Amino acid sequence: MTPDELLRAELTRVAIAIGAPDSVAPVLERPRDPAHGDWATNLAMTLAKPLGRKPREIAEALVAKLDLAAAGVAATEIAGPGFINFRLDSGANARGLANILALGATFGRTDVGKGAPVNVEFVSANPTGPLHVGHGRQAALGDAISALLEGAGYRVTREFYYNDAGVQIENLAKSLWVRVAQAAGIEVQIPEGGYNGEYIRELAERFLSESGAPPSSALLAGAEAIAAGSAPADAALFDTMRRFAVAALRAEQDLDLRAFGVAFNVYYLESSLYTDGRVEETVDMLRKGGHTFEEEGALWLRTTDFGDDKDRVMRKRDGTFTYFVPDVAYHVTKWQRGFTRAINVQGADHHGTTARVRAGLQALEVGVPKGYPEYVLHQMVTVVRGGEEVKISKRAGSYVTVRDLIDEVGRDAVRYFFLMRKGDSQLVFDVDLARSQSEENPVYYIQMAHARLSGIFRVGEIDPATIIADGVQWDALAEDAERELVKSLLDYPRLVAGAADALEPHRVAAYLLETARQVHLWYHKHHVLGEPEHILRARLVLAKAARQVLANGLALLGINAPERM
RNA sequence: GCGCGAGUAGCUCAGCUGGAUAGAGCGUCGGCCUCCGGAGCCGAAGGUCGUGGGUUCGAAUCCCGCCUCGCGCACCA
Numbered sequence: 165m166t167p168d169e170l171l172r173a174e175l176t177r178v179a180i181a182i183g184a185p186d187s188v189a190p191v192l193e194r195p196r197d198p199a200h201g202d203w204a205t206n207l208a209m210t211l212a213k214p215l216g217r218k219p220r221e222i223a224e225a226l227v228a229k230l231d232l233a234a235a236g237v238a239a240t241e242i243a244g245p246g247f248i249n250f251r252l253d254s255g256a257n258a259r260g261l262a263n264i265l266a267l268g269a270t271f272g273r274t275d276v277g278k279g280a281p282v283n284v285e286f287v288s289a290n291p292t293g294p295l296h297v298g299h300g301r302q303a304a305l306g307d308a309i310s311a312l313l314e315g316a317g318y319r320v321t322r323e324f325y326y327n328d329a330g331v332q333i334e335n336l337a338k339s340l341w342v343r344v345a346q347a348a349g350i351e352v353q354i355p356e357g358g359y360n361g362e363y364i365r366e367l368a369e370r371f372l373s374e375s376g377a378p379p380s381s382a383l384l385a386g387a388e389a390i391a392a393g394s395a396p397a398d399a400a401l402f403d404t405m406r407r408f409a410v411a412a413l414r415a416e417q418d419l420d421l422r423a424f425g426v427a428f429n430v431y432y433l434e435s436s437l438y439t440d441g442r443v444e445e446t447v448d449m450l451r452k453g454g455h456t457f458e459e460e461g462a463l464w465l466r467t468t469d470f471g472d473d474k475d476r477v478m479r480k481r482d483g484t485f486t487y488f489v490p491d492v493a494y495h496v497t498k499w500q501r502g503f504t505r506a507i508n509v510q511g512a513d514h515h516g517t518t519a520r521v522r523a524g525l526q527a528l529e530v531g532v533p534k535g536y537p538e539y540v541l542h543q544m545v546t547v548v549r550g551g552e553e554v555k556i557s558k559r560a561g562s563y564v565t566v567r568d569l570i571d572e573v574g575r576d577a578v579r580y581f582f583l584m585r586k587g588d589s590q591l592v593f594d595v596d597l598a599r600s601q602s603e604e605n606p607v608y609y610i611q612m613a614h615a616r617l618s619g620i621f622r623v624g625e626i627d628p629a630t631i632i633a634d635g636v637q638w639d640a641l642a643e644d645a646e647r648e649l650v651k652s653l654l655d656y657p658r659l660v661a662g663a664a665d666a667l668e669p670h671r672v673a674a675y676l677l678e679t680a681r682q683v684h685l686w687y688h689k690h691h692v693l694g695e696p697e698h699i700l701r702a703r704l705v706l707a708k709a710a711r712q713v714l715a716n717g718l719a720l721l722g723i724n725a726p727e728r729m
Numbered sequence: 730g731c732g733c734g735a736g737u738a739g740c741u742c743a744g745c746u747g748g749a750u751a752g753a754g755c756g757u758c759g760g761c762c763u764c765c766g767g768a769g770c771c772g773a774a775g776g777u778c779g780u781g782g783g784u785u786c787g788a789a790u791c792c793c794g795c796c797u798c799g800c801g802c803a804c805c806a
Contacts, residue, residue: 197749206748209786219786244749245786290806331805357805462804473732473802480804487806515733516801543734544800585742588734590799592741603768604755616766623765655745662745674743678753685770693765729766 166260166654167236167252168192168203174235175207175226182225184211194655201241201249202257202651208246219246255638257647258702260654262633264709272660272716277318283498284310285537286509287421288325291413292336293361295420297545298511300566301591303426304582304722305542306509308669311720313507316664321503323430325494328410329438330487335359336413337406338390343368344405345387348380352387363416371408420566425575425722432497437490446493446528447478447485455527470523491517492524499525499532506537507667515541540667542587549595573598576723580607583721584673603684606677610714611726613680616687617711618727620704624693628711631704640702645686650706652679653713660720669721676717683710 175190188211195204208223215222223242230240238253264271286306289299310320327333339358343365346352354360378401386396396402421428437443447463450456455466456478463479465488478489498506510517518539525532547554547564554564569578577598584606585591603609621628641650656675663671692703715725 193745193748195749196744196752200749204749209748212786247749288806292806327806335805460804464804477804482804484804486804491806511800512734513800514806517806519732541733589742590735594741601767606754609754612766619766659745666746670743671745674753675745678743681753687765688769691765 166263166657167256168654171203171235171237171250174231175205178226178229179207179211181229182222183215185214194651195249200243200247201239201251203250203252204247205250206247208242208248212246222246223248255641257650257654258638258641258706261638261650261705261709262636264653264712265631265633265705268712269716269719271712272657273315273317274657274661274664275317276661276664277313277316279317279319280505281321281503282313282318282505282507283321283323283501283503283537284313284507284509285323285325285498287426288327288510289417290327290332291410291417292332292359293413294363295417295566297547297564297566297569297593300424300569300578301542301545301582301587302509302511303421303424303566304579305540305587305669307426308579308583308672308721309507309509309540309667311722312660312664312667312669312672315660315720318505321430322426322428323432324428325432325434326414327434327487328414329435329490331357333406333410334395336409337402338395339364340367340371340405340409341383341386341390341396341402344371344378345383347372348377348383350380350384350387352391355390355393363413367409367412370412371405375404375408423567423570423575424578432494434490434494437493437497442493442497443485443490446489446496449528449530450478450524453527453529465524465527467520467523467527470526472519472523476520476523488517488520488524491521492528495521495525495537496528496530496532499530499536507540508537509540509542512541512543515539538667540587543590545582545591545593547593547595551596554595569593569595569598576611577605577607579722580610580673583669584677586668586670606673607723608729609684610676610680610718611724612729613683613687614711614714614718614725615727615729617683617707617714620692620707622728626704628708631701631708633705636702636705637698638702640699641706643686643690645682645689646703646706649679649682649686649710652682653709656713656717660717672717672720676714676721679710679714679717683714 172190172192176188179188179190180186190205190207192203192205195201208219208226211222212219220242223246227240227242227248230237236252236256237250239251241249243249284306286302287295287299289295306322310322314320335355335357336359339354342352342354342358347368382398382401386398386402389396450465455469457464457466461481462477464475465478467476468474476488477486479485495506522534522536525536526534572595581593581598582591597605598607601608603612641647659671659675663669690703692700692707695703718725
């Protein structure tokens with residue numbers, strides 16, 4: 165039990181003793197001002213109404229009955245409108261360090277998830293080009309959220325949904341066709357909605373060298389068809405190109421993800437929803453449910469019955485389905501595969517789809533909960549280099565890829581920068597800052613704190629494994645800098661639990677930066693090696709505990725914790 | 730026009746799901762230091778939390794209106 169858990173238990177007992185309901189759950193918080201003690205509770209204020217007594221009076225009654233020794237409290241104080249402040253007895257906080265050493269890499273883990281299966285879907289890029297910075301933010305977010313949920317006791321499946329069917333893929337295949345035709349000397353332009361990127365030209369070259377040059381008559385006919393807005397007549401050749409392009413770009417994206425250190429458990433192909441009949445099946449079910457209607461030659465779903473702001477087309481006039489249908493079919497599989505929670509990490513530019521996917525799932529009436537799936541939406545990323553924004557132009561096909569960033573600043577920095585802001589705010593990625601080897605760079609600063617702590621053991625030729633908490637004089641950790649550091653370290657589990665609950669990894673990033681700051685402060689002010697034995701031992705425990713917490717937090721974010729830099 | 734998000738110190742951002750005198754880094758100003766590991770340490774100035782109402786013991790946080798910016802509003806994903 166950590167000191168605050170002990171105190172909470174004692175408060176609960178006393179509250180019930182003075183007449184509070186058995187369900188009472190005292191909330192302890194860290195006072196902003198350290199002068200107010202180690203912990204504070206507003207319990208007396210929340211009990212004022214149910215007990216019909218004044219807050220300060222209740223506070224006094226509570227304090228009078230409190231078993232200070234059992235709760236590890238040295239002093240209490242009633243303040244303001246009815247806060248009770250607690251100062252733990254000397255060393256009570258520090259004793260919590262033993263807990264950190266005992267739990268090691270599992271310090272900060274909880275079991276609120278109770279092994280429930282959660283599906284976290286992220287990146288899910290169309291295989292129509294390399295991963296760009298937006299995907300990078302998503303990869304970092306999705307992976308960190310997954311790690312947070314695992315730490316909270318959920319069984320997490322990381323899933324990538326490939327939109328390898330539909331109009332975008334059609335455009336991709338046409339773009340490749342055009343580049344191949346151009347290589348054969350045919351004059352034709354990339355069609356409206358096509359892909360202009362240089363990578364398509366490279367793809368065309370690879371296609372030619374691997375598959376050989378197609379007959380130019382077929383290429384010309386196809387190019388004319390594309391220019392006229394339709395598909396090439398040579399369906400077999402067109403299909404070959406489509407497959408080639410999708411396979412090649414998927415392989416590229418896999419390399420990007422590997423470079424970023426992100427691994428998925430499941431790659432789900434949109435095309436499989438068509439081949440195994442789930443799309444048709446979904447449409448049938450929706451029709452039977454009576455929520456569809458036909459208008460202007462299209463088949464619609466009345467999503468407005470389920471909270472969407474307008475009805476949606478399911479089957480277009482040309483007989484093909486909109487992306488929305490496979491999307492719904494796909495999410496049904498998540499539910500059917502047993503995921504009681506499904507979390508989708510997406511760019512905020514997709515927020516329009518959330519209401520209709522949920523509406524579609526409700527319309528199916530197969531027992532999917534209303535808020536399913538959950539969405540974590542993130543705002544845009546802008547890249548700044550040399551103090552200027554790097555312009556991203558989709559039309560010209562020029563943008564900053566994830567791989568560019570990783571090559572330039574390293575995986576750890578990319579991860580941290582994508583995670584240091586909350587998803588709701590727009591993110592500025594300062595390339596120069598990310599690559600700088602100075603303490604202004606937050607990643608460097610945090611990793612440096614870990615390396616410094618490691619350095620103490622290395623320089624002192626002490627094996628950290630031999631450092632144990634037994635017999636340590638806890639009140640030897642009496643300096644302000646170390647008392648504050650100890651408090652921060654013990655706060656870690658609460659912090660992580662909150663971050664997991666809110667699906668907000670940036671809290672961990674901010675915590676690590678603050679804790680690293682305290683480590684540096686302590687390190688500069690106080691020596692470890694060469695101190696008297698009892699201080700040396702206590703500080704080695706602190707150093708080991710701090711190193712552990714930094715390492716645990718960095719691991720959640722997918723960032724290395726180096727021993728030396 | 731409608732929906733979602735943002736607006737907090739000169740700049741970049743936190744603010745633990747409603748708590749006490751709103752915090753950190755950078756920058757500015759003043760003073761030290763050169764020490765296990767590389768400009769570090771101490772202090773200061775700097776705020777009508779976009780704005781106007783409301784809810785209550787108590788609001789940056791919750792509700793309503795307005796302003797500014799971003800994103801979306803396809804039979805594209």
